[in-house]
Amino acid sequence: MAEISAQSIDEVLRRQLDALDLSVEAREVGTVIQIGDGIARIDGLKGAMSGELLEFIGESGKTVYGLAQNLEEDEVGAVLLGEVTAIRENDQVRTTGRIVEVPSGRGFLGRVVNPLGLPIDGKGPIKSEGTRPVEFRAPGVIERQGVNEPVQTGIMAIDAMIPIGRGQRELIIGDRQTGKTAIAIDAIINSKGKDLICIYVAIGQKASTVATVVETLERFGAMDYTIVVSASASDSAPLQYIAPMAGVAIGEYFMYNGADGKPANAENPGRHVLCVYDDLSKQAVAYRQMSLTLRRPPGREAYPGDVFYLHSRLLERAVKLSDANGAGSLTALPVIETQAGDVSAYIPTNVISITDGQIFLQSDLFFQGQRPAVNVGISVSRVGGDAQIKAMKQVAGSLRLDLAAYRELQAFAQFGSDLDKATTDQLNRGVRMTELLKQGRYMPMPVEDQVMAIFAGNRGFLDDIPVEAITRFKAELLQYLRASRPEISTAILAERRLSDETSEQLAEAITAFKAQFSVEG
Amino acid sequence: MIYAEVLLEAAQVEGTAFEVSGQLRALQKAVRSSIALRETLADRSLPASTRRALLEKVFAGFDPALLVVLGVMIERDDFALLNKLSETYELCAEQALGAVIIDVTTAISLDDGLRTVLRDRFSAQFGCDVLLREQIDPTIIGGIVLSSHGKRIDASVASQLERARVALTTSR
Amino acid sequence: MRKHLTSAAGMLATVAASLCAVPVVAFAAEETAEESAQGIGLLLPKLGEWIPMLISFIILWVLLAKFGWPAFMGMIDKRAATIKDSLEKAEVAKLDSERLLAEQRAELDDARRLAAQIVADAKTAAEQVRSEIATQARDEAQAMIIKASKAIETEKKAAIAQLQGSVADLSVAVAGRVIGADLSESEHRAIIERYLIEAGNLNAN
Numbered sequence: 025m026a027e028i029s030a031q032s033i034d035e036v037l038r039r040q041l042d043a044l045d046l047s048v049e050a051r052e053v054g055t056v057i058q059i060g061d062g063i064a065r066i067d068g069l070k071g072a073m074s075g076e077l078l079e080f081i082g083e084s085g086k087t088v089y090g091l092a093q094n095l096e097e098d099e100v101g102a103v104l105l106g107e108v109t110a111i112r113e114n115d116q117v118r119t120t121g122r123i124v125e126v127p128s129g130r131g132f133l134g135r136v137v138n139p140l141g142l143p144i145d146g147k148g149p150i151k152s153e154g155t156r157p158v159e160f161r162a163p164g165v166i167e168r169q170g171v172n173e174p175v176q177t178g179i180m181a182i183d184a185m186i187p188i189g190r191g192q193r194e195l196i197i198g199d200r201q202t203g204k205t206a207i208a209i210d211a212i213i214n215s216k217g218k219d220l221i222c223i224y225v226a227i228g229q230k231a232s233t234v235a236t237v238v239e240t241l242e243r244f245g246a247m248d249y250t251i252v253v254s255a256s257a258s259d260s261a262p263l264q265y266i267a268p269m270a271g272v273a274i275g276e277y278f279m280y281n282g283a284d285g286k287p288a289n290a291e292n293p294g295r296h297v298l299c300v301y302d303d304l305s306k307q308a309v310a311y312r313q314m315s316l317t318l319r320r321p322p323g324r325e326a327y328p329g330d331v332f333y334l335h336s337r338l339l340e341r342a343v344k345l346s347d348a349n350g351a352g353s354l355t356a357l358p359v360i361e362t363q364a365g366d367v368s369a370y371i372p373t374n375v376i377s378i379t380d381g382q383i384f385l386q387s388d389l390f391f392q393g394q395r396p397a398v399n400v401g402i403s404v405s406r407v408g409g410d411a412q413i414k415a416m417k418q419v420a421g422s423l424r425l426d427l428a429a430y431r432e433l434q435a436f437a438q439f440g441s442d443l444d445k446a447t448t449d450q451l452n453r454g455v456r457m458t459e460l461l462k463q464g465r466y467m468p469m470p471v472e473d474q475v476m477a478i479f480a481g482n483r484g485f486l487d488d489i490p491v492e493a494i495t496r497f498k499a500e501l502l503q504y505l506r507a508s509r510p511e512i513s514t515a516i517l518a519e520r521r522l523s524d525e526t527s528e529q530l531a532e533a534i535t536a537f538k539a540q541f542s543v544e545g
Numbered sequence: 546m547i548y549a550e551v552l553l554e555a556a557q558v559e560g561t562a563f564e565v566s567g568q569l570r571a572l573q574k575a576v577r578s579s580i581a582l583r584e585t586l587a588d589r590s591l592p593a594s595t596r597r598a599l600l601e602k603v604f605a606g607f608d609p610a611l612l613v614v615l616g617v618m619i620e621r622d623d624f625a626l627l628n629k630l631s632e633t634y635e636l637c638a639e640q641a642l643g644a645v646i647i648d649v650t651t652a653i654s655l656d657d658g659l660r661t662v663l664r665d666r667f668s669a670q671f672g673c674d675v676l677l678r679e680q681i682d683p684t685i686i687g688g689i690v691l692s693s694h695g696k697r698i699d700a701s702v703a704s705q706l707e708r709a710r711v712a713l714t715t716s717r
Numbered sequence: 718m719r720k721h722l723t724s725a726a727g728m729l730a731t732v733a734a735s736l737c738a739v740p741v742v743a744f745a746a747e748e749t750a751e752e753s754a755q756g757i758g759l760l761l762p763k764l765g766e767w768i769p770m771l772i773s774f775i776i777l778w779v780l781l782a783k784f785g786w787p788a789f790m791g792m793i794d795k796r797a798a799t800i801k802d803s804l805e806k807a808e809v810a811k812l813d814s815e816r817l818l819a820e821q822r823a824e825l826d827d828a829r830r831l832a833a834q835i836v837a838d839a840k841t842a843a844e845q846v847r848s849e850i851a852t853q854a855r856d857e858a859q860a861m862i863i864k865a866s867k868a869i870e871t872e873k874k875a876a877i878a879q880l881q882g883s884v885a886d887l888s889v890a891v892a893g894r895v896i897g898a899d900l901s902e903s904e905h906r907a908i909i910e911r912y913l914i915e916a917g918n919l920n921a922n
Contacts (some may be wrong), residue, residue, distance in 0.1 A: 033880060037713055045914065048700040049698070050917045054695060098628065105612065114574050114577050147871040149874070384599045507838075508841065571782055651909060659906060663913070666913060670920045682899075686893055687896060687897070688912050700909075709885075713881070713884075713888075
């Protein structure tokens with residue numbers, strides 16, 4: 025417990041005063057020619073580098089940081105990363121010789137920070153363990169290895185059919201109000217106790233929305249391993265622009281360093297990080313605003329020409345490192361909001377082509393009550409299958425087929441009145457499987473539960489249960505299995521596959537449960 | 546750049562090449578800090594003669610050659626090149642004078658002793674003569690601020706205090 | 718059957734013989750006891766009647782032995798067989814019902830056991846859920862306490878940092894005022910000279 029006493033404060037101040045460096049060196053200084061819209065044009069600074077951190081010194085001695093962007097013949101265009109109003113024309117600008125860096129470390133867990141790593145949750149200063157550059161070249165092929173561990177989102181529809189691996193980039197795309205953020209938040213909540221550090225980057229959202237997210241995460245105890253980086257809608261465009269990079273940089277610290285804070289290697293494993301960028305379309309809009317005010321030529325949809333590079337640079341930093349580099353991983357879950365389901369707009373196509381797969385959310389499914397509103401037909405995961413546990417692969421294979429056949433028949437079934445038995449059975453199975461995949465918000469399921477639930481569906485145990493009772497059946501079945509037959513889930517977890525013996529036990533247990541299950545409830 | 550060359554030639558005839566550089570700097574600063582002035586001087590909807598008259602009125606005590614050159618620039622819609630003019634002029638003037646211009650800001654006026662110290666020190670560094678453009682600014686409290694060619698040495702008491710304040714408030 | 722018939726015929730013969738003998742004996746007794754007992758004499762058949770009676774009886778007997786008995790015996794036999802059959806059937810039915818009863822009893826036992834099992838299961842489940850909830854509540858309470866103390870700690874730290882900041886701000890502001898007001902011309906010059914000695918190269922890159 026820290027004691028508040030005059031003596032301790034005095035001591036701290038003295039110690040800091042001792043460390044004060046009063047040397048007077050010559051530094052390169054420029055002058056602000058013009059300022060407005062968060063953009064400064066600077067005279068001088070011949071030695072400035074692109075992307076370099078600049079220090080603006082306001083009239084009252086207040087320091088505001090900026091980012092050198094346009095290097096022209098006789099001036100530098102820079103964006104301001106803070107209080108824009110504190111800087112005026114004729115103010116001094118200094119180069120720092122650094123590119124923008126954010127502090128990081130375990131002290132950040134549970135905190136809400138701005139893209140410069142400064143706390144905005146009113147919980148006092150954060151002790152950092154080190155800093156990471158905001159712009160960092162992604163590791164090459166040699167430093168990586170294939171994705172081989174799963175990120176369990178706890179959402180059955182995703183973990184079974186669109187599995188995400190650690191080090192993957194999986195896009196969450198959909199219209200507004202389709203539950204994009206909910207999926208990301210569920211994934212964070214479900215990461216509890218799974219040795220995964222989560223970073224939620226909120227870009228251009230309402231501050232109240234961010235507060236709600238933080239509150240939710242806190243309620244589920246997920247803030248203990250989560251860092252929220254927030255550049256809300258009221259922050260300047262440059263802050264929104266660097267927010268995802270700042271988030272990934274904070275995450276990279278954990279991946280590239282072991283638990284002792286030293287660089288990770290074969291003996292000192294790096295940690296696993298999950299980065300959610302919510303959402304990148306807002307970042308692209310902020311970047312467009314920045315570029316247009318910097319007078320860069322506009323391209324398609326008025327976005328600057330390098331917006332693809334911007335996103336690929338960011339998402340390429342998602343990585344599964346090789347064992348020699350500590351085998352850490354950084355998983356990226358970018359979110360893109362589409363307008364009226366239009367995935368062929370500029371930013372969605374860009375990001376779809378960069379990522380390793382996408383989770384499509386559709387508003388019509390959402391309003392039909394299919395939640396999460398994942399369209400499993402067009403959602404894919406290109407690498408996550410390697411990371412699924414074998415038990416899940418065993419049950420999910422036939423689930424995918426069942427649902428595909430169901431979708432195919434569904435269209436026909438609307439015309440035909442007399443269907444043969446096989447078709448009716450298939451339709452029946454499909455309806456129940458779809459019902460089985462429905463899941464409430466903030467109710468992530470552990471993987472063994474998912475396996476058991478899908479197993480029950482695959483083996484036809486649900487075929488004679490009324491559709492409206494499926495959800496209750498699932499819940500009660502899992503509770504029964506957990507309470508009365510814990511050895512089954514233990515076996516699934518231990519063997520990581522569904523052996524014949526376990527499946528037999530499971531089938532028998534489900535039969536036993538069905539005997540006591542009353543449909544009316 | 547033609548304007549800078551013309552201005553330097555005219556100033557050299559008058560023998561005010563160094564003073565003009567200082568005035569040019571002051572004028573540049575004034576134009577930058579006042580958006581209204583900047584916008585009005587570059588406003589094409591006003592007749593050039595009006596704008597020229599305005600310029601002459603605002604900067605009344607300045608070197609006539611400087612005001613003439615700027616007047617021409619206004620007429621030719623080249624006033625946006627003011628920054629460039631200032632920079633080029635300074636380089637040309639330094640070349641013509643065979644010296645480096647250093648801006649010196651202090652809280653009190655310099656005396657000859659200090660001037661000598663400064664000249665000696667910096668002519669050794671630059672390997673040529675040094676011209677001091679002096680300025681008095683009480684807000685720096687004490688000490689001295691030197692700048693030349695985009696480089697700056699800030700040895701003012703105010704900035705030292707500021708650094709102390711920053712060091713004390715940012716906990717480590 | 719034939720044997721039966723013959724034995725039956727023999728038996729009948731004996732009966733007939735005794736019937737013939739009885740009146741004779743009775744006659745003799747009557748004769749000796751009371752000569753004038755005319756009433757009884759009326760009842761007794763006359764010998765003349767007795768012979769044709771015997772003959773007709775014999776004829777009847779023969780006829781009956783020839784045609785009546787076999788039909789009668791057949792009927793009896795049939796009836797015996799039917800009764801035997803019914804008895805056997807009853808036996809089977811009884812066995813059946815006993816078996817069913819046993820089965821049902823077993824089923825009932827099973828059901829009873831299952832019910833008990835379910836109840837026991839439910840009990841353990843409930844117990845488990847209860848303990849789970851209890852642990853969860855305990856954990857939550859613990860976490861809350863930890864969180865609260867953490868919050869207090871951070872609040873305290875924030876307060877310290879703020880205090881420290883305002884102390885620094887204030888002292889620097891005071892220092893600025895004091896220095897600015899107190900410095901004499903010569904002190905100013907001395908400061909400038911000192912700084913100039915420390916100052917770096919303005920022409921450096």
